[in-house]
Amino acid sequence: MKRNPIATMHMASGADIVIELLPDAAPNTVASFIHLAKLGVYDGHAIERICPGRWVDASYSAFHRDEAKYLIPRESELHPEIEPLDSHPGCICMGGYEAGLAGGEFFFPVKDCPNHKGIYPVFGHVISGMEEIYRIEKVATKPVGDGRIEINEPLEPEVIEKVTVETFGAEYPEPVKIDAPLPKSWT
Numbered sequence: 765m766k767r768n769p770i771a772t773m774h775m776a777s778g779a780d781i782v783i784e785l786l787p788d789a790a791p792n793t794v795a796s797f798i799h800l801a802k803l804g805v806y807d808g809h810a811i812e813r814i815c816p817g818r819w820v821d822a823s824y825s826a827f828h829r830d831e832a833k834y835l836i837p838r839e840s841e842l843h844p845e846i847e848p849l850d851s852h853p854g855c856i857c858m859g860g861y862e863a864g865l866a867g868g869e870f871f872f873p874v875k876d877c878p879n880h881k882g883i884y885p886v887f888g889h890v891i892s893g894m895e896e897i898y899r900i901e902k903v904a905t906k907p908v909g910d911g912r913i914e915i916n917e918p919l920e921p922e923v924i925e926k927v928t929v930e931t932f933g934a935e936y937p938e939p940v941k942i943d944a945p946l947p948k949s950w951t
Contacts, residue, residue, distance in 0.1 A: 781893030
């Protein structure tokens with residue numbers, strides 16, 4: 765029996781956020797997340813963006829790592845036969861830009877987001893640790909954006925110490941990438 769991969773975000777707070785990845789729903793997005801987790805891109809990274817009542821966003825800067833500065837095509841372009849999942853609390857979604865999806869910038873919605881369907885693919889769901897996501901959503905923040913989008917950074921860093929992924933022996937390829945201009949926030 766095939767098992768879905770399980771990712772665990774070990775937080776500096778001592779909490780773990782455990783996520784079942786869903787390769788049948790978003791195969792290339794899952795491949796990209798696993799690829800970057802294996803490279804250690806998420807390790808030691810502080811959560812960069814909190815939009816209270818909307819989502820907790822791990823990064824808007826490609827984690828300040830060159831290995832994460834790539835875009836992937838939208839799942840609907842690669843896999844039009846797959847019906848995208850609805851975005852709601854308990855999901856993990858990949859961020860996106862005009863040209864395509866972020867290679868690894870993910871977020872946790874804390875409200876239902878029907879307008880995300882097919883745009884920001886749901887590629888997993890939280891098995892345990894939602895209380896940690898809700899805790900992070902409510903920490904004190906300061907605005908740090910340019911006014912075009914809401915970016916609130918935690919006053920005290922909320923650090924992802926390490927992300928581990930159990931694939932149960934399955935191999936996942938490197939993600940399919942696209943050649944497109946990268947977001948300005950990544951430079």
